[in-house]
Amino acid sequence: MDMPEPDGAILARQSEIVARLRALVPSEALIVDEALRRVYECDGLTAYRALPLAVVLPSTTAEVAAVLALCNAEGVKVVPRGAGTSLSGGALPVTDGIVLGTGKLNRILEIDLENRTVTAQPGVTNLAITRAVEHAGFYYAPDPSSQIACTIGGNIAENSGGVHCLKYGLTTNNVLGLELVLPNGEIVRLGGKHLGSDGYDLMGVITGSEGLLGVVTEVTVRILQKPETARAVLIGFPSVEQGGSCVAAIIADGIIPGGLEMMDRPAINAAEDFVGAGYPREAGSLLICELDGPAAEVDQLVETVASIARQHGATFLKVSESEEERLRFWAGRKNAFPAVGRISPDYYCMDGTIPRSQLAHVLQRMRAMSEHYGLAVANVFHAGDGNLHPLIMYDANRPGELERAEAFGAEILKLCVEVGGVLTGEHGVGVEKRDLMPEMFTEADLAQQQRLKCAFDPAQILNPGKVFPRLHRCAELGRMHIHKGAIPFPDLPRF
Amino acid sequence: MREVFEPTSLDELEQVVRWAVAEEAPLEVIGRGSKRGLGRPVDARAELRLARMSGIDMYEPDELVMSAAAGTPLIEIEAMLAERHQELAFEPADYGVVLGGPANLQSIGGVFACNLAGPRRIKAGAARDHILGVQCVTGHGETIKAGGRVMKNVTGYDLPKLLAGSYGTLAVMSRITFKVLPAATDRATLLLSGGDMTKLLTALRRAMGSSCEVSAAAVLPERATARSAVPEVAGAGRALAALRVEGTATSVGYRLDALMRVVARPAGLEAIRLGADATRRLWREIRDVRLVDALAPLLWRVTCAPTDAAAVAARAAPLDPEILFDWSGGLVWLALGHVPADAGCGQIRAGLAPGAGHATLVRAPEELRRIVPPMHPEPVLLEGLTRRVKQGFDPKGVLNPGRLAAAI
Ligand SMILES: Cc1cc2nc3c(=O)[nH]c(=O)nc-3n(C[C@H](O)[C@H](O)[C@H](O)COP(=O)(O)OP(=O)(O)OC[C@H]3O[C@@H](n4cnc5c(N)ncnc54)[C@H](O)[C@@H]3O)c2cc1C
Numbered sequence: 097m098d099m100p101e102p103d104g105a106i107l108a109r110q111s112e113i114v115a116r117l118r119a120l121v122p123s124e125a126l127i128v129d130e131a132l133r134r135v136y137e138c139d140g141l142t143a144y145r146a147l148p149l150a151v152v153l154p155s156t157t158a159e160v161a162a163v164l165a166l167c168n169a170e171g172v173k174v175v176p177r178g179a180g181t182s183l184s185g186g187a188l189p190v191t192d193g194i195v196l197g198t199g200k201l202n203r204i205l206e207i208d209l210e211n212r213t214v215t216a217q218p219g220v221t222n223l224a225i226t227r228a229v230e231h232a233g234f235y236y237a238p239d240p241s242s243q244i245a246c247t248i249g250g251n252i253a254e255n256s257g258g259v260h261c262l263k264y265g266l267t268t269n270n271v272l273g274l275e276l277v278l279p280n281g282e283i284v285r286l287g288g289k290h291l292g293s294d295g296y297d298l299m300g301v302i303t304g305s306e307g308l309l310g311v312v313t314e315v316t317v318r319i320l321q322k323p324e325t326a327r328a329v330l331i332g333f334p335s336v337e338q339g340g341s342c343v344a345a346i347i348a349d350g351i352i353p354g355g356l357e358m359m360d361r362p363a364i365n366a367a368e369d370f371v372g373a374g375y376p377r378e379a380g381s382l383l384i385c386e387l388d389g390p391a392a393e394v395d396q397l398v399e400t401v402a403s404i405a406r407q408h409g410a411t412f413l414k415v416s417e418s419e420e421e422r423l424r425f426w427a428g429r430k431n432a433f434p435a436v437g438r439i440s441p442d443y444y445c446m447d448g449t450i451p452r453s454q455l456a457h458v459l460q461r462m463r464a465m466s467e468h469y470g471l472a473v474a475n476v477f478h479a480g481d482g483n484l485h486p487l488i489m490y491d492a493n494r495p496g497e498l499e500r501a502e503a504f505g506a507e508i509l510k511l512c513v514e515v516g517g518v519l520t521g522e523h524g525v526g527v528e529k530r531d532l533m534p535e536m537f538t539e540a541d542l543a544q545q546q547r548l549k550c551a552f553d554p555a556q557i558l559n560p561g562k563v564f565p566r567l568h569r570c571a572e573l574g575r576m577h578i579h580k581g582a583i584p585f586p587d588l589p590r591f
Numbered sequence: 592m593r594e595v596f597e598p599t600s601l602d603e604l605e606q607v608v609r610w611a612v613a614e615e616a617p618l619e620v621i622g623r624g625s626k627r628g629l630g631r632p633v634d635a636r637a638e639l640r641l642a643r644m645s646g647i648d649m650y651e652p653d654e655l656v657m658s659a660a661a662g663t664p665l666i667e668i669e670a671m672l673a674e675r676h677q678e679l680a681f682e683p684a685d686y687g688v689v690l691g692g693p694a695n696l697q698s699i700g701g702v703f704a705c706n707l708a709g710p711r712r713i714k715a716g717a718a719r720d721h722i723l724g725v726q727c728v729t730g731h732g733e734t735i736k737a738g739g740r741v742m743k744n745v746t747g748y749d750l751p752k753l754l755a756g757s758y759g760t761l762a763v764m765s766r767i768t769f770k771v772l773p774a775a776t777d778r779a780t781l782l783l784s785g786g787d788m789t790k791l792l793t794a795l796r797r798a799m800g801s802s803c804e805v806s807a808a809a810v811l812p813e814r815a816t817a818r819s820a821v822p823e824v825a826g827a828g829r830a831l832a833a834l835r836v837e838g839t840a841t842s843v844g845y846r847l848d849a850l851m852r853v854v855a856r857p858a859g860l861e862a863i864r865l866g867a868d869a870t871r872r873l874w875r876e877i878r879d880v881r882l883v884d885a886l887a888p889l890l891w892r893v894t895c896a897p898t899d900a901a902a903v904a905a906r907a908a909p910l911d912p913e914i915l916f917d918w919s920g921g922l923v924w925l926a927l928g929h930v931p932a933d934a935g936c937g938q939i940r941a942g943l944a945p946g947a948g949h950a951t952l953v954r955a956p957e958e959l960r961r962i963v964p965p966m967h968p969e970p971v972l973l974e975g976l977t978r979r980v981k982q983g984f985d986p987k988g989v990l991n992p993g994r995l996a997a998a999i
Binding site for chain 1: 706
């Protein structure tokens with residue numbers, strides 16, 4: 097993975113830049129010591145590391161603005177960072193830039209139960225939002241498996257999802273307002289507690305922009321009342337194909353489950369070894385289907401799902417009879433990543449999305465690739481929305497294995513695009529999938545995305561080297577290629 | 592006479608835009624024309640109509656996805672979805688009549704370009720929450736695509752969301768891929784009465800804060816009830832709160848009972864139930880803004896935090912508007928029977944603190960829409976950002992210039 101060539105002039109000015117930063121933030125908000133900077137050298141994609149010039153931890157929007165304005169004026173790159181759980185290298189530092197961490201922006205600012213909103217600083221964890229409102233029966237719906245650690249700011253940047261997003265939406269569908277600091281230090285506020293604003297949906301593009309457009313300093317999210325009941329159904333099938341067609345049939349029947357997850361045999365066994373959730377080890381695929389709502393409705397839906405499952409050849413079927421049991425059913429799935437981590441020295445988590453009808457085909461091709469690369473793979477799958485997480489198992493201590501795992505992963509993602517899907521469903525492009533972007537987008541598509549970047553960050557100081565395989569200068573992107581008199585009057589049907 | 596282009600293919604569409612760019616000739620971009628009166632008037636040299644780029648090119652009900660050319664009539668899409676018991680969950684509103692034209696005219700491109708959602712907005716989101724991918728021609732004269740056809744996708748910036756609500760000022764959408772959802776098999780409405788406006792609005796918020804999964808929540812002042820064609824509403828003779836629940840018959844019945852328990856009885860409100868048909872008719876009237884005077888010269892649409900609804904209405908009271916509250920109070924419709932010089936901005940828009948909501952002048956005579964910005968003006972820094980975004984997509988300003996704001 098090539099990162100942009102570090103700017104020697106900036107590296108040479110490290111101590112001067114640190115001194116200028118020291119004037120803007122309290123001394124405990126500036127990390128310069130090398131050993132302490134090391135803590136920030138990578139995110140959840142640990143294969144890539146880089147030591148930043150300095151780490152700054154502002155505790156107010158004004159400090160964020162001052163730091164950004166300075167960096168923008170001096171050409172110092174800035175990598176925003178929440179909890180560093182990104183799996184795509186989104187928070188990977190650059191050696192000629194600073195890391196701007198949101199660790200001290202960690203306060204919940206307002207809980208408004210009457211309007212069903214919570215306003216928080218970006219460093220508040222996803223789970224802390226639910227914790228702050230659950231006394232009144234409310235929760236924040238998007239629930240990434242990393243929710244204990246990951247921040248709401250990181251969730252905005254990655255447009256994170258969770259097992260409940262089929263029914264309740266991704267981050268982008270649950271955000272009402274944002275405060276954003278632009279690289280030049282300008283502070284803009286978008287949305288609020290109201291729904292629907294005139295003007296461009298900038299909140300919509302900032303969500304999922306991977307820290308490339310600005311630093312989010314405040315977030316207002318929608319909270320929901322917990323469903324009255326929730327029950328999970330565990331369903332085992334002899335094959336992945338049967339599991340896949342059962343998912344299609346559930347949805348074709350008009351049911352949108354609260355959660356609909358699938359695992360293949362290697363993942364089932366890894367999870368079972370780790371948490372003992374009661375999964376059927378011999379099954380070729382396992383579905384976890386959660387139905388939520390009023391008790392009367394849930395009981396009815398459980399019946400319907402069970403009968404669809406039987407029609408599709410289910411060989412194992414168990415309905416949760418208590419809240420404890422429901423949580424146990426989920427525990428295996430929610431711990432699938434660490435479970436695979438226990439049976440393999442290293443694993444590489446992929447994140448493509450495919451049209452669901454392509455599932456059997458994709459898994460079959462993946463098995464062939466697995467043989468070709470000599471690396472095992474376990475699959476967990478947000479089955480309802482087609483988001484696939486193949487976990488490629490490898491050993492980084494064996495020469496060449498990491499490279500093989502990466503090549504295998506890239507081939508899977510290309511396959512996802514080939515069948516009508518996309519490179520990433522929720523983990524982001526980051527550095528990891530950056531060079532695969534041309535598989536999905538033309539030069540013109542990518543140029544237009546970068547023009548959007550230029551509207552926010554003309555000097556391109558924010559998170560460089562991420563998302564886009566080639567950086568173009570904004571002036572170059574802005575140039576028009578069509579000139580007066582070049583195009584004849586269109587010869588088209590008209591009135 | 593202005594030229595009117597009606598391309599029939601992406602190629603032809605691209606040709607028109609490239610010509611406009613080369614000639615720096617502003618285009619008025621129009622789907623089927625149902626919402627031309629919404630926004631600032633566009634001074635264009637030519638019209639670009641998408642009506643002949645029409646047709647559904649992909650529909651996979653089990654995958655909850657459809658793709659259609661931008662000019663496809665919405666009614667065609669809704670009919671095809673209905674055959675498979677599916678729908679557009681955001682309940683697209685039809686402003687045809689309110690804007691002085693016919694109903695049932697609008698195109699799917701217009702629905703997404705204006706991002707207008709109906710009563711189910713509070714539960715299911717707006718058009719922007721359902722768009723998955725677009726193909727479009729930018730003001731650089733280039734065809735690009737963004738997004739995809741799958742439900743979960745974070746590959747690159749979410750440009751489809753940016754184009755939703757951009758009123759054709761950034762790019763001309765040629766094809767749109769969107770999410771569709773199963774339609775509920777049953778529905779009912781609980782009509783509450785016997786309290787003043789504050790009490791009824793509070794009831795809406797209480798209902799939305801319950802686990803009853805209310806899919807729409809409105810308050811109809813007495814004047815609004817009189818305009819309804821639903822007898823139970825028209826005959827109420829006093830203000831009503833309306834709560835809609837949708838789902839299976841068992842679930843609907845159960846949740847209506849629950850709403851009686853947690854909302855109606857504690858507040859001492861009287862309640863009656865509307866069945867599925869009346870429910871459908873009532874919420875269509877609310878969705879299409881038919882419960883305030885459709886002929887009133889001025890119509891304002893104010894979004895705010897639900898708890899601010901009463902204050903929005905109180906500030907507008909000197910203008911004697913007809914009022915309708917939707918979205919649990921988060922959407923306030925104000926129809927004015929007369930035309931103050933500032934169109935009522937002073938009472939309606941000026942009272943909204945920055946970030947507290949937006950006031951859109953949906954219906955007003957053309958001359959007035961040149962003087963009073965129909966779209967809520969943005970604070971200066973945000974306006975600068977908006978201008979740079981526009982510049983990045985349409986540097987020559989040929990796509991619907993001035994429609995969103997004079998400077999855009
Ligand atoms: C075990 C595990 C399980 C996971 N499960 C899921 C899952 O189920 N679903 C899912 O979607 N993801 C999942 N993830 C990925 C990850 O947790 C999410 O992407 C998360 O949102 C990242 O949040 P963070 O605070 O750690 O952000 P970081 O990793 O620190 O940063 C992520 C990106 O956000 C940017 N950023 C952070 N804060 C800001 C800010 N305030 N302003 C602007 N940009 C900012 C960074 O520059 C970077 O590009 C998982 C990760 C792990 C390790």
